[in-house]
Amino acid sequence: MTVADALMLALGAIAVGSGVFVVTSTHLVRAGFYLVVSLGAIAGLYLVLGAELVAWVQILVYVGAVVVLMLFAVMLTRAPIGPSKDLDRPALPAALIGGGVGLGLTVLLVDAFRWTEFELPPPGTGRRVGEQIFGAWVLPFEVLSILLLAALVGAIVLSRPDIGARPDPNAGPEPEGPPPGPVDESEEVVARLQRIAERQAAAQQRVRDQRAAAERAEQAELDVVEGELVEEARQTDPLADVVLRAHEARPKPGGPPPEPKRELPGAPEREED
Amino acid sequence: MTAAVLIAGIPLLLGIAGLLLPPGDDEGRRRPAAALGIAGAAASLLVTLGLLLFARKPIELSTHWISLGDVDLTLGISVGHAALYVALAVCVVALFVQIYSVAYLHDDPRYAPYAAQISLFTGAMLLVVTSGDLIGVLVGWEVMGACSYLLIGHDRRLPEAPAAAVKAFLVTRVGDVGFLLGVAILIVDAGTSRIADVLTEAPHPAALILILAGVAGKSAQFPLHTWLPDAMAGPTPISALIHAATMVAAGVYVVFRLYPLYEQSPAALAVLGVMAAITILLGALSAMAQDDLKRVLAWSTVSQIGYMTGALAVGSPAAALFHLLTHAAFKALLFLAAGAVIHAVGTNYLSRMGGLREHMPITFWSFVAGLGALAGLPPLAGFWSKENVLTAATHATEGGGAVPVWVAWLVWLAGLFAVGLTAWYATRLLLWAFFGVSRAHGPDGPDWEVGFDDARYTQPALPHDPPAAMRWPILLLAIPSALLGLAAFAPGFRTALELDEPHLGVAIVLPLVLLALGATTAWWLWREVPGVDPATALGPARPLLAAGFRFDDLQDRFIVRPTRALARAVTTVDEKVVDATVEGTGTTTSRVGEALAYAHRMSLPAAAAAVLAGALLLGAVAVLFGAAA
Amino acid sequence: MHVVIPYVVAALLFALGVYGVLRRRNAILVLMAVELMLNAVNLILVAADSTIKSALTGVQPEAWANPVPEPRAGAIFALFVIVLAAAEVGVGLAIVLQYYRLRRAVILDDVELYRHDHERVTG
Structure with a gap:
């Protein structure tokens, strides 16, 4: 039991404990803050494990950016300040699967490493990581940068409805009122969107009315035709007619032979004989 | 001498050309059909006659066709004088049938294909006769099967015609399977399909017996004879063609052609002999009880073909061929004359005839000649050929031949006994149809119906002799029926058939006595109780005989029904197992697809839970089994 | 140093993340819980x-296992993650905000994945 072990145990306890609060808290905002604590503790773990750069990046990116972004999202979705009632589903399946995963992984890892003593590596420096990133891993690094760019563009496109919006004939009217939350659209855009929505709503109403009228007419016509058909069937049953006529018209096997088409050629000759 | 190819070629080609003619009832369409049919038979007849007069030695043409492994297949013509005589008989009968049909089917709308099919039929038979190659024989054999099916089923208005056609086709097909296998064994054994080469090889007995199965099918021998009486549903000229010239003669001719092989196999000859003896008696006994004019003749054909195969079995192919020729003459005459009778009275039930002699003198005398020849009345044709067959059987009973002695005795006794039976039913037919008073109106008054409106004639006021196109073939056929037997005294004819000189010794007394006995009995029965069918004297045996010993029922019970049951079972298995498996695959796939689609539409949290639970499960499985391994 | 401590911490954090997501x-x-899971993975990578x-001491590194002089890529991976x-x-978050704009709520249970009838969604 070294100092490193003690530190790791403590930091691990903090990370797991606040993680528990992240997934159980009924306050959205508190969950975010517990996440900060948990991620910070993990950054501490990185430091103990000698990955300094990763630790600082963790603090910067996660604590500084990701969590803040999430808190913004919490704010923009108008989450209640107090506890929310409907944050959770029934716990049993989640607890079963989560507990199973945790138990399984823990058993696996404990069984793999036991209480083995490892030599603590020398604290890493930014130099080593930098050399590796720009040496051996430069291609994945570039690919990652493209991915980041794509994510950036995607996020912008997603959050700006006026970019690439198509007039969708099936789409209903936009929600009433100015768009909620963060989208600070200009007055012009809002007005245009509203005009579009109104036109679409009117057109849809027109189409719906026409369709309903056509259906009503068709139904009425159908009723009339059906009535006639029933009437006709009552008067002359076509099936019975076909069957009976065919029966009467069929040739009788034992009946008299058909009429001869011509006179028998032998008949006149008989007198000569 | 390559003209020999034309003997079979002309009718085949003209038949195929005739099939292309449009069907129809008007004169403009019937004329070319009739012209094609008659021209085919006539041209073939002329070529045959020319070859018979000018060819000095047998014609052998052979060309190599294809080699399959060690087997050389050839196509060839092999025409000896015997084959030419058979071809002559076939051509004459076919020509007369064609001419006769023009009048007989004068208002049939499907005359054109009918005439073309007769041409094809004739050509196929001539191919069997003239082919010098087993492949050619096989082709002709199968074409005949197809044509017989088409022609027997020609009159679709008859309720029994399609069934009869199917029966004829299927029953002969049973035998044809054996024929095909036998021919295949012969070809493979000899390494070539040329008959002349095949004959030099020692045969496989199984091949010969398999070929006999095909012969029994085509020639209506026991136990595959059942199709022939039912084939009477076909038009009467077709019956004449099938019975006299083409179909049934083919089997006898094939055995004759391969006779050098059969001589080496006593087993095959014994099978043939037993078959022949049974067939002779079966046919003769069944003919005694029939009420249908054509069926009497049909059963008599069965019996007479039995004489031919019997002659083959006792080692006298010449006698068989001689009987084939005389039988062709008198059976064609009898059927064409029977057609005239049916044409005139509108029925083929003997119980509706009677007293036709005054009204139809020509037909009557033709019948006398034909029935006399059939019964073997000297000096008509049948007497000489039948005497030959019986003499050959007598010789064989003395031993020394290829055939076992007991078989020869069997054939001889059957043949002798059947002479009496034949005389009995021939006399009964003549008396019952042509003498006495007319029974046309039946016991219940005049409003009976036409039982067989084959040619769609209404009932004429009085029966009469047929029109010229039908009369002349009958008259011309009466000549060979009466006189062909005397050809046995012509040295050239004897040489061609390798026939013995007829010798009128003591041996002919016994058949003649039996003949007189049979004829007298029939006459006495008819005379004793006027107006009653002599066949009533058969008593309780009559229905059994009329039904041909109920062989149809036996076949139905023991072959047709089990086969059908098997077919139904196989169908059921096919539908319930094979099809169901295939369809079940599809149904299962779409069901699973639906289930998956439902799973795909699960709400997000449920889907996430499922995915994570699945991952956990997989991990657990991997750890457990990884640890176990 | 006992490396099992950060590993177990990572396992527990991951389990918490799974629990939170579900x-x-x-x-x-849910996004916060996902962040927890990601950090658990990062922690494993860094550990x-x-x-x-030290684990590789005495093991002759293979050529494919040692692409750079010092094979300590875990930190790099952590940075990438x-x-x-x-x-x-x-x-x-952009998606969440857009969804909130449409529906005035960010409840995942209400997201309908299979109904494309826009009229019904908005009406």
């Missing part, structure tokens, strides 16, 4: 990075 209905809270050197997480959070 338990929470609010999309933002492995800092112990691999952090960047990915940032991108994910950015896009994810």
Whole structure:
């Protein structure tokens, strides 16, 4: 039991404990803050494990950016300040699967490493990581940068409805009122969107009315035709007619032979004989 | 001498050309059909006659066709004088049938294909006769099967015609399977399909017996004879063609052609002999009880073909061929004359005839000649050929031949006994149809119906002799029926058939006595109780005989029904197992697809839970089994 | 140093993340739980990075296992994952906000994946 072990145990306890609060808290905002604590503790773990750069990046990116972004999202979705009632589903399946995963992984890892003593590596420096990133891993690094760019563009496109919006004939009217939350659209855009929505709503109403009228007419016509058909069937049953006529018209096997088409050629000759 | 190819070629080609003619009832369409049919038979007849007069030695043409492994297949013509005589008989009968049909089917709308099919039929038979190659024989054999099916089923208005056609086709097909296998064994054994080469090889007995199965099918021998009486549903000229010239003669001719092989196999000859003896008696006994004019003749054909195969079995192919020729003459005459009778009275039930002699003198005398020849009345044709067959059987009973002695005795006794039976039913037919008073109106008054409106004639006021196109073939056929037997005294004819000189010794007394006995009995029965069918004297045996010993029922019970049951079972298995498996695959796939689609539409949290639970499960499985391994 | 401690911490954090993803209905809270899971993975990467050197002592490194003089790529991976997480959070929050604009709520249970009838969704 070294100092490193003690530190790791403590930091691990903090990370797991606040993680528990992240997934159980009924306050959205508190969950975010517990996440900060948990991620910070993990950054501490990185430091103990000698990955300094990763630790600082963790603090910067996660604590500084990701969590803040999430808190913004919490704010923009108008989450209640107090506890929310409907944050959770029934716990049993989640607890079963989560507990199973945790138990399984823990058993696996404990069984793999036991209480083995490892030599603590020398604290890493930014130099080593930098050399590796720009040496051996430069291609994945570039690919990652493209991915980041794509994510950036995607996020912008997603959050700006006026970019690439198509007039969708099936789409209903936009929600009433100015768009909620963060989208600070200009007055012009809002007005245009509203005009579009109104036109679409009117057109849809027109189409719906026409369709309903056509259906009503068709139904009425159908009723009339059906009535006639029933009437006709009552008067002359076509099936019975076909069957009976065919029966009467069929040739009788034992009946008299058909009429001869011509006179028998032998008949006149008989007198000569 | 390559003209020999034309003997079979002309009718085949003209038949195929005739099939292309449009069907129809008007004169403009019937004329070319009739012209094609008659021209085919006539041209073939002329070529045959020319070859018979000018060819000095047998014609052998052979060309190599294809080699399959060690087997050389050839196509060839092999025409000896015997084959030419058979071809002559076939051509004459076919020509007369064609001419006769023009009048007989004068208002049939499907005359054109009918005439073309007769041409094809004739050509196929001539191919069997003239082919010098087993492949050619096989082709002709199968074409005949197809044509017989088409022609027997020609009159679709008859309720029994399609069934009869199917029966004829299927029953002969049973035998044809054996024929095909036998021919295949012969070809493979000899390494070539040329008959002349095949004959030099020692045969496989199984091949010969398999070929006999095909012969029994085509020639209506026991136990595959059942199709022939039912084939009477076909038009009467077709019956004449099938019975006299083409179909049934083919089997006898094939055995004759391969006779050098059969001589080496006593087993095959014994099978043939037993078959022949049974067939002779079966046919003769069944003919005694029939009420249908054509069926009497049909059963008599069965019996007479039995004489031919019997002659083959006792080692006298010449006698068989001689009987084939005389039988062709008198059976064609009898059927064409029977057609005239049916044409005139509108029925083929003997119980509706009677007293036709005054009204139809020509037909009557033709019948006398034909029935006399059939019964073997000297000096008509049948007497000489039948005497030959019986003499050959007598010789064989003395031993020394290829055939076992007991078989020869069997054939001889059957043949002798059947002479009496034949005389009995021939006399009964003549008396019952042509003498006495007319029974046309039946016991219940005049409003009976036409039982067989084959040619769609209404009932004429009085029966009469047929029109010229039908009369002349009958008259011309009466000549060979009466006189062909005397050809046995012509040295050239004897040489061609390798026939013995007829010798009128003591041996002919016994058949003649039996003949007189049979004829007298029939006459006495008819005379004793006027107006009653002599066949009533058969008593309780009559229905059994009329039904041909109920062989149809036996076949139905023991072959047709089990086969059908098997077919139904196989169908059921096919539908319930094979099809169901295939369809079940599809149904299962779409069901699973639906289930998956439902799973795909699960709400997000449920889907996430499922995915994570699945991952956990997989991990657990991997750890457990990884640890176990 | 006992490396099992950070590993167990990572396992527990991951389990908490799974639990949070499955338990929470609010999309933002789900994103937070996802961040927990990502950090657990990062922690494993860094822990492995800092112990691999001593774990490999005495093992002759293969050519394919040693592409660079010092094979401590775990930290690099951790950095990459952090960047990915940032991108994910950015896009994810944009989606959440857009959804909120449409529906005035960010409850995941109400997201209908299979109904494309816009009229019914908005009306």
